[in-house]
Amino acid sequence: QPVLTQSSSASASLGSSVKLTCTLSSGHSSYIIAWHQQQPGKAPRYLMKLEGSGSYNKGSGVPDRFSGSSSGADRYLTISNLQSEDEADYYCETWDSNTRVVFGGGTKLTVL
Amino acid sequence: EVQLVQSGAEVKKPGESLKISCKGSGYSFTSYWIGWVRQMPGKGLEWMGIIYPGDSDTRYSPSFQGQVTISADKSISTAYLQWSSLKASDTAMYYCARRTDGGATRYWGQGTLVTVSS
Numbered sequence: 001q002p003v004l005t006q007s008s009s010a011s012a013s014l015g016s017s018v019k020l021t022c023t024l025s026s027g028h029s030s031y032i033i034a035w036h037q038q039q040p041g042k043a044p045r046y047l048m049k050l051e052g053s054g055s056y057n058k059g060s061g062v063p064d065r066f067s068g069s070s071s072g073a074d075r076y077l078t079i080s081n082l083q084s085e086d087e088a089d090y091y092c093e094t095w096d097s098n099t100r101v102v103f104g105g106g107t108k109l110t111v112l
Numbered sequence: 113e114v115q116l117v118q119s120g121a122e123v124k125k126p127g128e129s130l131k132i133s134c135k136g137s138g139y140s141f142t143s144y145w146i147g148w149v150r151q152m153p154g155k156g157l158e159w160m161g162i163i164y165p166g167d168s169d170t171r172y173s174p175s176f177q178g179q180v181t182i183s184a185d186k187s188i189s190t191a192y193l194q195w196s197s198l199k200a201s202d203t204a205m206y207y208c209a210r211r212t213d214g215g216a217t218r219y220w221g222q223g224t225l226v227t228v229s230s
Contacts, residue, residue: 093217099171101217
């Protein structure tokens, strides 16, 4: 079963850009992942599905400021022109079938 | 519009039983897997298990096998998560979540807070 590794925290200034990383475990570098955002006190929200090729498919209503990319076993979420409402926890998710799912530990993003 | 609406917050005592619900609407309820996710206070997301309402095929994460029961009633488009004997360590927010055809959790419920305290 794949394992996803995320940094526990990140910070960036208002209006700047930040790139969050989710790393797939050895032997699982081709896996597709999804990114989710969880604002304080709210349910998670689907942001996008991201393939190993770097191709991504965003959910409806997700701002253009959010984009995805990939390199080897790393999957990235880039947020441009950071806004205060982007301060949240970000989780990556992958799956071994529709029935075996794993989440990364989450990255807490602070907007300075 | 796809919606997952969960039942309200619960406060229970250790040893009590509980069943929480998740009602799907805006899509064919029997055609998509629905899973349950636990989030303990201040912690990350944990996958608990999943059910396919079309035929009630159910799978559990090894960490939750035997600890909870997942079920669904397709006649009312509702999935359930239940405990037979709650523990204080079951205190958490529980989310239901619908998957897409190609994988990925695509839609989330609003969450049900379960508090277990004597």
